[in-house]
Amino acid sequence: MQNEVLTVDQVDCCVVGGGPGGAMLALLLARQGVRVKLLEAHHDFERDFRGDTVHPSTQEVLEQIGLIEKLRALPHARVFEFPTHYADGSVSPPAASGVRSKYPHTLEVPQARFIELLVEEARQYPTFSIVFGARAEELIEQDGVVGGVRYRASDGRHEVHASLVVGADGRFSKIRQLAGFPLVGARAPLDVLWLRLPRTATDPERAHGIYLGADGFLVVIPRGEAFQVGFTFPKDGYTRVRAAGIDALRSRIATRAPFLADRLQLLTDWRQTTLLQIEIGRVRRWYRPGLLLIGDAAHVMSPAAGVGINYAIQDAVVASNVLGQRLCQGTLRTSHLAAVQRTRELPTKIMQAIQRQMQPRDDRVGHVSASMPMVVRLMRLPLLNQLPTRLIAFGGFRSEPVRELEVTPCPFRTLLRTAGAFVLDVISHLEPAYCMAFGLYPWPGTGDRHK
């Protein structure tokens, strides 16, 4: 009976994937009274070496939905700029932020804590539910329209029927595969090995940043008591890095960032490292009738500039703005899904073009390639040169405001709820005989009256 379906739920929207994009979308929809179910394949949100960068636009969104103080109460590091450290020991001068926002800095917040914050908030809304350990496996389709998903949990298979399925399941998106959307894009020239090394009280204030070396570069990101260190090497070179041994890795890290040499003896085992095969890609169409992709599922971002979270979250804000009330009212059309793609696609494409240029190539370490795309060259022109800053800080040309600041229940559902409450109220005042006659039971809390 492995294929028996144990439960069938009916909601307005089923979001697959509890990453930053999926969790934010579920929260924003629940605030509008949309019945939303979030499916997360893992049993918690713990994930190591993932994006922790909360950019200005994301902080603005959290302010709008009343969560900014709770965000600031989480363990975090403020990063005002990301210096470049050159091989000769010189460092780029502190860059002015240039970001016009109430929150001109980025916060490095452990991703698991950030998502927990969103989900805890979403739990305040009765129309929200989440299932952990729920791996989406199949789309439920009829006549080319997606009407839900089947997922597998530890006890077996379940179904969620929904007017809309949102694939927010990240770079290896199952929903993208099931929908038959191929990922297009160029291969990134580099891969990264992530590891963690402790911070010390004597580390310089601007110790973080990018360290350019002759054989590649190192990314050093402050993460609480530690630095997350990204050691880059040419694509598919992992077997060579492993074959050279851990001593060679230590010495290559020390060459690129000499200040880390005094703690590299702590790196003793490959299990302390995690390989990230960098991909940059996107799907040409983000939607089908009944289905939408957002975040990395629609556009796999490289870790360059740490923009993956704010792009996923801006997608979620736009999707919730465009779709929320329509889901409530049952007036959702495929053209509304297309509108989400139209709003978000261009900034994503430009940012990905920039990300490709931000990855120094083997023989041109630290230099911008002369073969950069036209779009990136244009951005060096006056007036346009503010664009990359905005694209990084805001996840788009501007930070998308959350339209629904207050819970605006659907008029139809409000009517139903009011009518339902009235009927139940009447029933609770009926004599037991009436209750018996209509097969109804005494209303909770009124038991004494019916003895």
Ligand SMILES: Cc1cc2nc3c(=O)[nH]c(=O)nc-3n(C[C@H](O)[C@H](O)[C@H](O)COP(=O)(O)OP(=O)(O)OC[C@H]3O[C@@H](n4cnc5c(N)ncnc54)[C@H](O)[C@@H]3O)c2cc1C
């Ligand atoms: C190593 C690494 C470092 C990075 N560093 C940064 C950084 O510093 N800053 C930054 O902004 N970005 C960074 N990024 C990118 C960033 O993490 C992503 O762009 C961002 O998390 C995308 O958010 P998302 O919600 O679209 O998807 P994800 O965060 O990938 O979330 C997808 C979720 O879907 C779940 N899922 C997958 N398949 C299924 C399924 N079949 N059923 C149910 N659930 C499923 C996964 O468990 C996961 O929780 C990094 C990425 C990596 C890999």
